[in-house]
Amino acid sequence: MNTPVWPPPGFAALDRAAVGVLLDNWTGTYTVPSRTLYPHQWSWDSAFVAIGLRHVSARRAQRELESLFGAQWADGRVPHIVFDRAAPPEGYFPGPDFWRSPAHPASPAVATSGLVQPPVHALAAWLTFQADPAQARRRGFLSRLYPKLVAWHRYLADRRGVDGLVAIVHPWESGMDNSPSWDDALGRVEPTPIDAFRRRDLHHVQAAERPTDTDYGRYVRLAADYRDSGYADRLDDAQFVLLDPMVNALFAASEAALADIAAEVGADPLPHREAAARVSAALVDRLFADELCHAYDVPARRLSPERTIAGLTPLVVPDLTVAPALVKSALGEHFRLGQTALLPSYDLTGAAFDPSRYWRGPAWFNTSWLVWHGLTRHGELDHADRLREVTLTAAQQAGFREYVHPFTGEGRGATDFSWTAALVLDLLR
Numbered sequence: 345m346n347t348p349v350w351p352p353p354g355f356a357a358l359d360r361a362a363v364g365v366l367l368d369n370w371t372g373t374y375t376v377p378s379r380t381l382y383p384h385q386w387s388w389d390s391a392f393v394a395i396g397l398r399h400v401s402a403r404r405a406q407r408e409l410e411s412l413f414g415a416q417w418a419d420g421r422v423p424h425i426v427f428d429r430a431a432p433p434e435g436y437f438p439g440p441d442f443w444r445s446p447a448h449p450a451s452p453a454v455a456t457s458g459l460v461q462p463p464v465h466a467l468a469a470w471l472t473f474q475a476d477p478a479q480a481r482r483r484g485f486l487s488r489l490y491p492k493l494v495a496w497h498r499y500l501a502d503r504r505g506v507d508g509l510v511a512i513v514h515p516w517e518s519g520m521d522n523s524p525s526w527d528d529a530l531g532r533v534e535p536t537p538i539d540a541f542r543r544r545d546l547h548h549v550q551a552a553e554r555p556t557d558t559d560y561g562r563y564v565r566l567a568a569d570y571r572d573s574g575y576a577d578r579l580d581d582a583q584f585v586l587l588d589p590m591v592n593a594l595f596a597a598s599e600a601a602l603a604d605i606a607a608e609v610g611a612d613p614l615p616h617r618e619a620a621a622r623v624s625a626a627l628v629d630r631l632f633a634d635e636l637c638h639a640y641d642v643p644a645r646r647l648s649p650e651r652t653i654a655g656l657t658p659l660v661v662p663d664l665t666v667a668p669a670l671v672k673s674a675l676g677e678h679f680r681l682g683q684t685a686l687l688p689s690y691d692l693t694g695a696a697f698d699p700s701r702y703w704r705g706p707a708w709f710n711t712s713w714l715v716w717h718g719l720t721r722h723g724e725l726d727h728a729d730r731l732r733e734v735t736l737t738a739a740q741q742a743g744f745r746e747y748v749h750p751f752t753g754e755g756r757g758a759t760d761f762s763w764t765a766a767l768v769l770d771l772l773r
């Protein structure tokens with residue numbers, strides 16, 4: 345019998361090309377998601393990049409996370425964007441002048457946004473450590489990062505805590521800003537008129553692939569209101585307060601990773617294991633229905649009926665009690681794992697399904713990687729292998745695009761996109 349060879353020989357060029365993208369997008373201290381569309385540092389992008397970069401240079405992957413946490417606020421929040429002041433101001437909107445972070449007493453020396461993104465960082469830090477434990481120990485990587493990760497999780501639990509879960513206050517905080525899960529809640533938000541600001545994203549990507557002007561107006565309104573409140577996290581007054589399954593799944597998985605990190609640095613892992621178990625139980629209790637996890641709208645007290653890939657990502661949580669149901673949903677008509685070019689971001693049968701528009705149907709490599717990681721964690725190795733195979737084939741056909749058409753695999757959005765290259769590399773190594 346032949347022993348299977350991994351990676352298959354045909355993927356050597358893909359591996360080299362992925363390394364090339366990561367080298368090109370490295371700025372010296374971190375990796376930009378895309379040289380054109382996203383010319384600054386993004387929070388969860390850096391975590392995904394570290395997961396791939398660790399195979400190229402463990403030290404560089406550590407630097408990626410360290411530079412991000414160098415911009416942590418004094419209140420513990422890790423900002424969703426850290427701005428490169430040297431990048432042209434017309435490169436991205438909303439830029440530093442919009443967020444006005446230096447005016448806030450808790451902000452760091454560099455200019456940042458005031459929102460956050462899904463907390464995948466402790467998981468990324470643990471995987472980064474594992475790439476070269478001896479080297480990481482020499483640099484004191486985890487002993488320096490551990491207190492910062494703890495402060496980050498404390499911010500989320502204390503300032504964003506609702507019923508044992510973590511709330512987001514803006515669609516950008518979900519990482520899936522244009523998801524149909526936010527439509528009802530966004531309907532309550534009066535859009536800022538489109539002539540009051542200038543979008544920059546449409547300079548780089550077709551309008552049909554990005555959020556509409558009305559939705560952008562709503563994002564700007566919510567962000568401006570949050571900024572004008574002094575980034576105060578007054579959840580009782582806010583219009584947009586949602587419990588997102590992916591944010592909470594990553595919070596639970598990262599608490600589990602923090603337990604491993606704590607043990608490594610000589611701290612007590614138990615509080616982290618208990619927190620992971622509590623969040624995992626709350627996730628199932630509050631967000632699980634019809635074989636999937638859904639977003640919960642806190643002011644409206646309503647579970648969203650929409651099915652998005654965020655609802656499958658709790659598979660990343662160890663010991664999740666509903667894992668078999670999530671696997672069944674991944675394989676069913678809404679997501680068709682292994683039968684499409686890559687896992688779609690949104691229900692293939694959903695009323696809002698659009699195969700080209702941002703987070704309303706196209707397939708992203710990071711969410712597929714999370715489901716792959718979760719399937720592996722839960723011992724679903726055949727399904728994990730199939731997902732890895734379609735993911736690599738999608739990258740081989742489309743290149744390292746930001747996302748792809750879920751049926752044809754045609755590339756969409758930015759090219760040479762960093763987390764696509766990083767996670768493809770992780771699947772290859």
Ligand code: 9WN
Pocket residue numbers: 377382386388389424516518519520521545
């Ligand atoms: C807003 C950088 C980011 C990703 C998000 C993705 C997109 C920004 C945008 O790009 O969001 O943060 O301008 O649309 O939705 O997941 O982190 O790659």
